[in-house]
Amino acid sequence: MPRRAHKKSRKGCVECKRRHVKCDERRPKCVNCSISERHCEYLAEPVPTTTRAQTETSHTSRSSPAVVSISPAGMSPAGSVPALTQEEDYPAANMLHFELLYYLSKETIPSMELNFERIDVPVDELFRLCVSAPYTMNEALAFAALHLAIVSPPEKRDFYKAHAGHLQTQALSMFNAMKPEVNAETCGAIFLFSAMLGNHLMCDALVFRDTGFNNFMDKLCHSIRLLRGVRIVAGLSFRTLAETPLKPIFRYDVMPSERDEFLGPECGRLLDFIISARLGQSITDCYKDAIENLQLASNSAKSTPGFMSKSPIIAWPVRVPDEYFDALVARRPEALIIFAHYAVLLHSIRDSWLFCDSGLYLIQSINAFIGPEWEEWMAFPNSALDMGSAHFSN
Numbered sequence: 001m002p003r004r005a006h007k008k009s010r011k012g013c014v015e016c017k018r019r020h021v022k023c024d025e026r027r028p029k030c031v032n033c034s035i036s037e038r039h040c041e042y043l044a045e046p047v048p049t050t051t052r053a054q055t056e057t058s059h060t061s062r063s064s065p066a067v068v069s070i071s072p073a074g075m076s077p078a079g080s081v082p083a084l085t086q087e088e089d090y091p092a093a094n095m096l097h098f099e100l101l102y103y104l105s106k107e108t109i110p111s112m113e114l115n116f117e118r119i120d121v122p123v124d125e126l127f128r129l130c131v132s133a134p135y136t137m138n139e140a141l142a143f144a145a146l147h148l149a150i151v152s153p154p155e156k157r158d159f160y161k162a163h164a165g166h167l168q169t170q171a172l173s174m175f176n177a178m179k180p181e182v183n184a185e186t187c188g189a190i191f192l193f194s195a196m197l198g199n200h201l202m203c204d205a206l207v208f209r210d211t212g213f214n215n216f217m218d219k220l221c222h223s224i225r226l227l228r229g230v231r232i233v234a235g236l237s238f239r240t241l242a243e244t245p246l247k248p249i250f251r252y253d254v255m256p257s258e259r260d261e262f263l264g265p266e267c268g269r270l271l272d273f274i275i276s277a278r279l280g281q282s283i284t285d286c287y288k289d290a291i292e293n294l295q296l297a298s299n300s301a302k303s304t305p306g307f308m309s310k311s312p313i314i315a316w317p318v319r320v321p322d323e324y325f326d327a328l329v330a331r332r333p334e335a336l337i338i339f340a341h342y343a344v345l346l347h348s349i350r351d352s353w354l355f356c357d358s359g360l361y362l363i364q365s366i367n368a369f370i371g372p373e374w375e376e377w378m379a380f381p382n383s384a385l386d387m388g389s390a391h392f393s394n
Contacts, residue, residue, distance in 0.1 A: 013040050034177045096163065097141060104144035111147070111353065125245040126192065133189035135175040139196045142167035146200055150207055150353050161208065168200060184240050191241060198227035199314065199354060206346075206358035213365045214331075221329050224317045228325070264393035266380045267295045270341060273377050274334060283334075286323035290338050293319045298345060298392035310352055313345045333370045340366045340381040344392070347384050360385065 012023025013030050015038050023030050033040035109123055130140045145164035149157050175193065180186045201223035210216050263271060274287045293316055300312035317325070327335035340363050347359025363381045375382075 011042070013042050015040055037173070037177060100141040100144040100148070100163075100167075103148060104140055108144045108147045122245050129189045129192045133180070133186070133193065135171045135178065136189045136193040136196075138167050138171035138174060139193050139200070142171060143196045143200050146203060147353055150203075150356070164200070164204075168197070171197070187240050188244055188246060191246065194226075194229070198223065198229075201226055202314075203354045206361075207354075207356050209358075209361065213369050216365070217329075217331065221325075224325070227314075228318050262292065263295050264298075266341070266392050267291050269380070270338065270377070277334065279334065283323065283327065286321040286327070287334060287338060290320040290324040291341075294338070294342060294345070295392065299394055301345065301348070302394070310349045310354075313349060316342055316345070331369070333374060334377075336366045336370055337374060337377045337381075340378060344381055344384050 011025050013025075013033060016023035016030060016032055019032075021032060023032060027042065029040040032038075105123070105127075109126060130137045142164045145160045145167060149160035149164055152160055171193065180190060182190055202220070205216070205220040205223045210219055271288060271291050274284055274291070279287070297312040297316040297319075301310065324335060324338070328339055343359040343362035343366070345359070346355050346362065347357075349355055350357060350359060363378075363385055367378060367382065370378075
């Protein structure tokens with residue numbers, strides 16, 4: 001009886017053999033080791049031994065060097081794949097990835113509403129950037145899987161959620177392994193990867209909430225920190241990105257130079273509380289900056305169409321000063337109350353799958369965390385709880 005073909009990689013690297021995974025035998029470093037950032041090395045190859053079949057072939061070639069004899073039984077289907085090629089070298093199409101790609105094009109990207117006249121980011125440009133870098137493509141599929149996890153029936157939610165996490169991990173591993181340099185050729189794919197990753201993490205923290213307010217805030221602050229990192233990536237190549245079809249995404253309203261009457265009554269009242277608390281000049285200034293950016297986000301959201309009306313709200317945690325963000329991480333009551341006012345804006349875009357009911361959850365949780373002594377400060381956010389919605393005045 002002929003010996004069955006060996007299904008494992010015979011010449012794989014030491015690390016893949018140790019982990020019992022199939023190695024693609026790429027040198028000097030295989031894909032598995034590149035993605036997992038492991039040391040990759042190969043053992044010295046043994047001297048090949050001559051098999052009976054090889055001996056017979058050798059005799060045939062010596063007697064008739066110009067003729068290669070292939071029997072019909074040894075040919076592969078359609079004659080396109082060599083007979084000795086292992087099945088694993090040509091894996092079947094991953095149907096889940098095709099499903100996610102289809103959903104990305106038909107549901108997730110359209111939900112971003114990027115085709116308004118004032119925005120008009122070509123969808124084909126987004127796909128071109130995705131396929132130009134494997135980490136961007138994997139994160140795009142992860143983003144679609146997250147979308148499906150939120151809108152699918154409960155019995156399918158965990159399935160898509162698990163695959164969203166797996167694809168995101170793959171995307172991060174690829175990005176860390178490749179360490180792409182930010183230049184004119186890569187900046188679009190890197191920015192798109194970073195933006196999707198940041199929004200993925202923020203949505204995951206807001207919608208799939210951990211038990212306990214502190215755990216929830218830890219996860220949320222981690223995602224905001226990554227979003228703030230996106231600003232650094234975009235800033236490194238802002239001029240280059242501004243010349244690409246992604247330019248409309250970088251539209252930000254500018255803070256007016258005269259701010260005396262810039263704040264509406266809700267933000268003005270909050271700033272009065274901050275000033276009267278006598279917290280010190282530095283922390284008061286950073287809170288004032290955060291409140292003014294909150295008013296700017298509200299004004300911009302009302303004047304921008306489509307998903308870009310949500311963009312100023314998403315951008316607010318990115319635009320606040322570092323000192324405010326540090327105070328939020330430390331759970332300072334004043335910082336949390338400002339964040340509760342921001343939650344009113346999140347509640348205003350609750351129709352988006354990225355946010356759902358996270359605004360109301362934040363207001364309720366901050367109320368419970370800081371206690372009733374801050375009730376006067378929380379009057380405006382609490383009005384969203386009492387009436388179902390609340391809106392900042394211009």
